[in-house]
Amino acid sequence: MPKWMRAGSTAAAVAVLLTGCAGSSEQPTAAESTASEDALVVYVGRSEELVGPLLEQFRQASGVEVAARYGDTAELAAQMLEEGDRTPADVFFSRDAGALQAVSEAGLLTPLPKGTLKKVPATYRAADGDWIGASGRARVLVYNEDLVQPDDIPDTVAELTDARWKGQVGIAPTNASFQSFVTAMRVTQGEAATQEWLDGLVANDVQRFENNVAIRDAVDAGQISVGLANHYYWFEKAAEVGAENLAVQNHFMAPGDPGTLVNVAGVGVTGAGAENPDAQAFVDFLLGEQAQEYFATETSEYPLVASVERAEGLPPLAKVQGPDISLEQLADVAGTQQLLQQAGLL
Numbered sequence: 001m002p003k004w005m006r007a008g009s010t011a012a013a014v015a016v017l018l019t020g021c022a023g024s025s026e027q028p029t030a031a032e033s034t035a036s037e038d039a040l041v042v043y044v045g046r047s048e049e050l051v052g053p054l055l056e057q058f059r060q061a062s063g064v065e066v067a068a069r070y071g072d073t074a075e076l077a078a079q080m081l082e083e084g085d086r087t088p089a090d091v092f093f094s095r096d097a098g099a100l101q102a103v104s105e106a107g108l109l110t111p112l113p114k115g116t117l118k119k120v121p122a123t124y125r126a127a128d129g130d131w132i133g134a135s136g137r138a139r140v141l142v143y144n145e146d147l148v149q150p151d152d153i154p155d156t157v158a159e160l161t162d163a164r165w166k167g168q169v170g171i172a173p174t175n176a177s178f179q180s181f182v183t184a185m186r187v188t189q190g191e192a193a194t195q196e197w198l199d200g201l202v203a204n205d206v207q208r209f210e211n212n213v214a215i216r217d218a219v220d221a222g223q224i225s226v227g228l229a230n231h232y233y234w235f236e237k238a239a240e241v242g243a244e245n246l247a248v249q250n251h252f253m254a255p256g257d258p259g260t261l262v263n264v265a266g267v268g269v270t271g272a273g274a275e276n277p278d279a280q281a282f283v284d285f286l287l288g289e290q291a292q293e294y295f296a297t298e299t300s301e302y303p304l305v306a307s308v309e310r311a312e313g314l315p316p317l318a319k320v321q322g323p324d325i326s327l328e329q330l331a332d333v334a335g336t337q338q339l340l341q342q343a344g345l346l
Helices: 008-025 030-034 048-062 073-086 097-105 157-161 176-189 191-203 212-220 232-241 277-286 289-297 333-342
Strands: 040-044 066-070 091-094 131-144 169-171 226-230 248-251 262-270
Touching: 040 048, 040 073, 040 277, 048 066, 048 277, 048 289, 073 091, 073 097, 091 097, 091 131, 091 277, 097 131, 097 176, 097 262, 097 333, 131 176, 131 212, 131 232, 131 289, 157 191, 157 226, 169 212, 176 191, 176 226, 176 333, 191 333, 212 226, 212 232, 212 248, 226 232, 232 248, 262 277, 277 289
Parallel strands: 040 066, 040 091, 169 226
Antiparallel strands: 091 262, 131 226, 131 248, 131 262
16 A cells, blocks of 8 residues: 555645635646646646746756745645645745654655755654754744833743733734644644643734734834744844844744744655655755855745854754754644634634
């Protein structure tokens, strides 16, 4: 029996919750529509604005034509689960380890060469070698330094349900990064404690936003005092207006807290891609110096290859010390969404 049939329960659970929103990925992008039949098909769960230039760098460096299908990572993962081994994708470039693991457990990814896997620490790749991280993103608490005194900054997400933060906390419950963080909380603290925390946020009048950018900007404007986001959104804003002009700041929470989760944007090669040498070339490019420098300088994410320096002002990953879990444990997106629905956040 093939792997994707043995692991069908996880795939089915994800598909049930996500297929309702998978339609937006059904239509090919302009790049895909004009690509030749022998182009490398990459499902890209990151924004075209963010990584489109990187894909163009790969084309220029390799001469390989890329047919990129952009979409939300969860939507693309659900689409791949529906397509099964008939998926046209050669490569899945995901913004989230959980989606990669769900696709892997459905038997749709193939192990990467050992030489490739050795480029990245084991913490940031699948144990079976089916996928590998290309860049890292840490969860942080963003806070307004004019509204929150240094001694009052929360060091754990548990503190955010305290009455002192009523109506002053921002979250983005539909965002994949927030959902991965909640999944990490489920793994480390259990279902009941996580549900209690989510219910506590709602009771404390938590403020909901569409995405991390909106949270960051609301904190900067003083509309709320604190919010949960990814670290690089501060760097993005600082590059636009100057760090000296920002009231919003990043705070890395206590080591081991779910609020310090370090997730990855990563990549895996499908069964079809395993027969296409261009797929492996794309993976190697993402782990090469040019792409790793791009992540460090253009997106302010953590490069995962040791030879490339992180952005100035970022603490080393070893110091961040997220919760003690394997990123493979983030695959149960369905269970997390169910908790969020029960709390009235979805």
